[in-house]
Amino acid sequence: MARFNLYDEEFFPSPWQHTWRTFKQSHIAMTGLILLIFFSLTAVIGPFLAPYDPVEQNTNSLLVPPAWFDSGTIAHLFGTDAVGRDMLSRVIYGCQVTFGISILLVIIAMIVGVSLGAVAGMTKGVRSSILNHLLDSLMAIPTLLIAIVIVAMLGTGLVNSMWAITLALIPQFVHGTRDFVRDEMKKEYVLAARLDGAGKSFLFFQSILPNMIELLVVQATFALSTALLDITALGFLGLGAQPPLPELGVMLSAGLEVAYIAPWNLAIPGICIFLMVLAVNLVGDGLRSAVRKRMSS
Amino acid sequence: MIRYALRYLNLMVLTLLVLSVVSFALAYWFPGDPLTNLSGIQEATPQTERFLAEKYATEHNLFVQYWHYMQLVFSGDWGVSFSSGLPLYDEITLALPATLELCAYAFLLSLIVGIPLGFIAGLKHYTGTDYTVLSLSVFSYSIPAFWLALILILIFCLQLGWLPLSGRINLLFDVPHQTGFIVIDILLSDIQNKSAALNDAFRHLVLPTISIALINTAITVRLARRSIIDVMSKGYIIAARSRGLTNNQILWKHGVRNTLLPILPLIAAQITTLITNAMVIETIFSWPGIGNWLIQAIYQRDYPAIRAGMLAVSSFVVILTVSIELITRLLDPTRDKNERGTI
């Protein structure tokens, strides 16, 4: 029988509440969310808590192992790298750099991509179809190639690699938005609004956008994981962030040189990247399942 | 049907045109003298300079220059590399097949392992097998490809010493270059120890292929699983059950076809991620492919190489993606043939 309820009131959840409740029920997705919140907090307040300056080199303690080995100390919880920089502080700052920049890029790409996609989806005609074709073909070009071209044009550095990755992320948003907008424009509630005299921007912001937000959030999580992987890949190759900037990919490539004698230099930034991407993917998966369950029931 | 094909060809030609314009424009956008960027010859004598100016038509306006450039590209003269001085066309035709071989094997591996695994997980969904497969797949596609490669090297090459660290084949084997695909080249050549050479080539192939394939396999598993769960709950499966068809008949005749058809374009769209990952992995394994070559080129600011390499790789990717999309559309009976074509 139904649960006991003193006041038998009807509770009709709004779509967001529905999605959130379904999301909460999945333990795995909640773990991912907690990890994500942890990383966000680290990115924001971590630098205030880091014990050392990430670029300060300490020649007394080179390649000290992490604290759980016999020869490690508590002073350097994750050990130090080849020039004596503390790994823990580097990792904390690295989270800030990698994670923070990825989120920034995703937001920029989302704004640009959604606007372009909306325009492309709502207009018809030769101009829009050319735009569509060009953006579709841009999506077919590998990220790394775009990054190489831009770095060749503008030089290396974090800012330039940011341009490259934003350019690579935009087509996905455009594609998704354009398909969605085009499908929604054929539906009858949009027709009803148009017959009421709604203009194009009203249609977009009031009718279509609220339906699109869930799709956007799911797409944003996947774009975030792509951005994280790309930033670290470019840092690793030396095309993006440059040393001594504490970015996780750069730390990986530095750790590669001492991998045989000090494997933690390689393992710890890598595990950090892995956990970040895992958290984002778990949350994205959980959201997608929750949205799907809501749509089908 | 022909109209469809024409539409796609149109798209492909348009994109290639844009790419070629960009590749031409890069000569101007890259730092340095455009003529040097185009031809690759630095420190030219005045006589050579005049010859080059003639060849690339720098005296005339941009359209004529572009036209000359396209003629040169089609005739195979892509200029010379800054760092090595060798013709770019030769270098690219040496390097591109190496990457393609790696990508092809990784793609095949991801299909062969991914699709059946996805089917099994989908058919038994919400059971233990399914959860195991799901967790494994989420872990797999969250791992950065290059970190996985490094860890594999650490374990298999340095600790255990089972597999070789770099390159495509042991330098003792001298395999003449015919197609660029090392396995085919070994089979076609006439060196003494073919089986030993093949064995060596496979051992070199294992780690890079696995590093790339793991991620794509995980994505394929998820796509296949989701697709089969959707299909099995559809009305026509229940209708087929009510007509008394056996489970096997339902699965193989109705299930498989309807599951694979919607996800083929999505699987093909992963080729771009595959190639990106392959390019990064090549640097780690010193695999003589185009990714490694391009990255070395950018370290050395070898602008003509970057231009030519970019044109080659992106044209290849565009042609491949459009062809696969076209073939799936033509083969798929469920698509509404009047739909607009998009990539």
Place this chain on the structure above:
Amino acid sequence: MPMLDIKNLTLEIDTPVGWVKALDRINLTLEKGEVRALVGESGSGKSLIVRAIVGSVPDNWRLTADRLSWKGESLLSMNAEQRRKIMRKEIAVVFQNPQASLDPSATLGDQLEESIPAHLLAGKWFWQRNAERKALASKVLHKVGIKDHQDCLQKFPHEVARDVNHKMMIAMALVSEPELLIADDPTRGMEATTKVQLLKLLTRMNQTKELSILFISHDLLAISSMANTMTVLYCGQTVESGKMKQLRKRPLHPYTKALLDSAPSFRKELPVKSDLSALDGTIPTLQHLPIGCRLGPRCPRAQKECVKVPAVRRIHEHYYSCHYPLHRDKL
């Protein structure tokens, strides 16, 4: 002995608020050569009965019955293979939405030919059997009323018109020469001419081949022309069942009467601007099922007694379950 015998079938569905009885002690019998109509509003659980008989019950449903038997053998205790054989040879189902019930990636001819069971084919070699399959397919298409067979057989479901799809579904059901045809709202959304054709076909099959038909619908006009017996279903409970003529002349359950009154009959003299007769309220959803007789909140004759589920009573083959049936005066 009845061919299909269902007694006290209960189907419980697992929802977030607990187990909910979607079907509550249903009774249904079908004799050989009988056309029984199963009538009820949308949401009353008619399609659930079809799925229970067919056996495609998902895992979060629980099915219990005193008797659910086909030709004397209990369907619940059979294993999957035996059930499948019965579905292949003896029972055929026509579903509601033809587009959703046909495989979009297989041609119509393929799907029709695979529905032909092996025992109808006489040939020994597979090419003989294939030829026979094709011949049978063409024959049944002709019977159903599709004009150009060859063209139709090569096409895919989304390429032909809706009523061709509809007829194809019926052809697929009839080609296996079943003894029971369960038609789940086959005339929904059909044009009048196609509807008449279909009903004529079903009547003819019933008369010539003694095909029993379980006709699920809420199209009372179609039903009253064709059915011998009728079972009325409300919200998962059978409220009345008996011969068609008797139910029409003298309905005993208030819901049956409301249903029969609601069908617009242009013969009756309706005063100008009068209300059309209908029951107040709507059918309750699964989350808010009333206790006892589920018509209680809507019924004009409901009393305090109606919070208990009424027992099944019978007058000469006319079964009803109501505390205050129409032949008793309201107290």
